[in-house]
Amino acid sequence: xxxITILLSLKNPLEMSNLKKKVHAALQEVTSVLxxxxxxxxxxxxKDYGFGSKYKGNIxxxxxxxxxxxISNLESIRMEIISAMLEHIxxxxxxLLVSIxxxxxxxxxxxxxxxxxxxxxxSGKTSLVARLSKQYxxxxxxxxxxxxxQQYVDEEKNLASRIMSLxxxxxxxxxxxxxxxxxxx
Numbered sequence: 001x002x003x004i005t006i007l008l009s010l011k012n013p014l015e016m017s018n019l020k021k022k023v024h025a026a027l028q029e030v031t032s033v034l035x036x037x038x039x040x041x042x043x044x045x046x047k048d049y050g051f052g053s054k055y056k057g058n059i060x061x062x063x064x065x066x067x068x069x070x071i072s073n074l075e076s077i078r079m080e081i082i083s084a085m086l087e088h089i090x091x092x093x094x095x096l097l098v099s100i101x102x103x104x105x106x107x108x109x110x111x112x113x114x115x116x117x118x119x120x121x122x123s124g125k126t127s128l129v130a131r132l133s134k135q136y137x138x139x140x141x142x143x144x145x146x147x148x149x150q151q152y153v154d155e156e157k158n159l160a161s162r163i164m165s166l167x168x169x170x171x172x173x174x175x176x177x178x179x180x181x182x183x184x185x
Contacts, residue, residue: 085100
């Protein structure tokens with residue numbers, strides 16, 4: 001019944017718009033619950049969510065892959081989940097830490113980092129990425145009509161490249177720190 005509704009909605013633009021709104025609302029609700037559960041500190045990566053049959057052996061990676069990207073208000077959800085996992089789950093296996101890093105390198109985009117770090121305040125790399133993310137957002141907001149300008153394109157690419165580099169270094173540092181302090185041994 002649901003499949004038929006979805007198929008029929010694809011033919012009607014108004015219905016498709018309503019369906020997208022419902023899916024967006026459901027994604028927001030599910031991801032906020034997921035974040036709260038992780039932040040509760042009562043989740044064990046080994047005991048509660050051990051290696052199983054999901055995405056290459058771990059349900060956490062399946063959840064990250066299922067998280068939306070490119071949807072307003074949800075762009076940073078992947079990074080928020082990764083950050084919450086590193087902060088609140090003490091027994092993440094080494095293999096999963098490597099898989100999280102691989103996931104970040106492959107699937108997390110500039111918009112994910114910009115949205116996530118623009119909400120962050122911290123020290124070191126985190127504060128620098130936060131500052132650059134805010135500059136990037138201001139640049140995008142200020143000059144949407146100058147997207148054809150080569151100077152604008154160059155500045156946007158330069159900022160995006162710096163954000164990606166520093167954000168990946170920051171996340172890598174957090175993963176390595178978690179690995180060294182891994183309480184699961």
